[in-house]
Amino acid sequence: MKIPVILLVILTFCGCSLDANAKEDTTFKILTYNVQNLMDDKLDGTEYEEYKPSASWNTDAYYQRLKKVAQVLSYRDIGLCDVLVLQEVENATVVEDLLRRHLARKGYIWFATAREKGGAISTALISRQKPERVLVHQVPSARPVIEAVFATEEGYVSVFAVHAKSQIGDPGETEALRLEMARTVTGAAGKDNDHLIVVCGDFNEDPDAFTQGSGNQTALIQTTSSEARPFMATGSFGITGMQEEVFADAWYSPFLDEENHFTLAGSCYFSGQWHRYDQFLGNGMLFDRKGWEYGSCKVIAPSFCSNADQTPLGWRVESKSGVSDHYPVLLTLVKTL
Numbered sequence: 001m002k003i004p005v006i007l008l009v010i011l012t013f014c015g016c017s018l019d020a021n022a023k024e025d026t027t028f029k030i031l032t033y034n035v036q037n038l039m040d041d042k043l044d045g046t047e048y049e050e051y052k053p054s055a056s057w058n059t060d061a062y063y064q065r066l067k068k069v070a071q072v073l074s075y076r077d078i079g080l081c082d083v084l085v086l087q088e089v090e091n092a093t094v095v096e097d098l099l100r101r102h103l104a105r106k107g108y109i110w111f112a113t114a115r116e117k118g119g120a121i122s123t124a125l126i127s128r129q130k131p132e133r134v135l136v137h138q139v140p141s142a143r144p145v146i147e148a149v150f151a152t153e154e155g156y157v158s159v160f161a162v163h164a165k166s167q168i169g170d171p172g173e174t175e176a177l178r179l180e181m182a183r184t185v186t187g188a189a190g191k192d193n194d195h196l197i198v199v200c201g202d203f204n205e206d207p208d209a210f211t212q213g214s215g216n217q218t219a220l221i222q223t224t225s226s227e228a229r230p231f232m233a234t235g236s237f238g239i240t241g242m243q244e245e246v247f248a249d250a251w252y253s254p255f256l257d258e259e260n261h262f263t264l265a266g267s268c269y270f271s272g273q274w275h276r277y278d279q280f281l282g283n284g285m286l287f288d289r290k291g292w293e294y295g296s297c298k299v300i301a302p303s304f305c306s307n308a309d310q311t312p313l314g315w316r317v318e319s320k321s322g323v324s325d326h327y328p329v330l331l332t333l334v335k336t337l
Helices: 059-073 092-106 171-192 228-233
Strands: 002-004 027-038 083-089 110-114 122-127 133-139 142-152 155-163 196-202 220-222 237-240 250-252 268-270 273-275 278-282 292-299 329-335
Touching (some): 027 059, 110 133, 133 171, 196 329
Parallel strands (some): 237 250
Antiparallel strands (some): 027 329, 292 329
């Protein structure tokens, strides 16, 4: 089921000058960032227990948290983006507060949010340009996917914002839900095959999940695997790091490209291990030498978001310290010369 949705933040809420034209139009930049439970100060009934209004979690604490997240999104190594994709925001009110208090002055005025019925957290897509259309694709028993289509001078760009099921729970059951997300995106993306398509967000799965797993089907499968074709036929994303191998049903994965030199082993760190959960997948139009082309992909690790060992400084609600247990990841598209 597809639900069209678009929301506008009124600029007069901001009460500040607008810095909307500072970004060069030679790039199209997309950032994905799991902000780790960015909750508001209201009692809605779906929030996690520790975020119910109390002496420790209140309006002041909420505003401090918004400011810290905004500092990350405004970090110098990120600059101005065209699209921000966030995971684990509570609701549309949180996004509106984030923009009104901090980001609208930078031109971020359009946004959409979506969450699973009864869920505690939403996925958000924020942009500086009004999308031509925005759809929410429902995923059975899992978080919905937001699709936004942008009409640019260099052609259409379709961005799919995802937050796949986590690894918590029975491995077979959680993988089945990640596969449902992949099937939903693949089906929707097939209708935009003349667009440059970027699927981004927290996939809760590493690009090499199949080779590191038990042999069962995974939502991500490298095209070099002998299981790639049957898995792709039944919903998996076929992924490759070889630019010349990206074709109609195979997606480019920057994390698999040996030409990319990431300074960190992943974007998040759990149980003593790095993971590359926060990903971008792109279709063949990244390399067709027309319009927008792939430029770079980077994990952004500001020092104020990092522990001494360069792992992410996770948010701790009890002490109101830290930022997020994920780092943001930035994709830059460049204009064809």
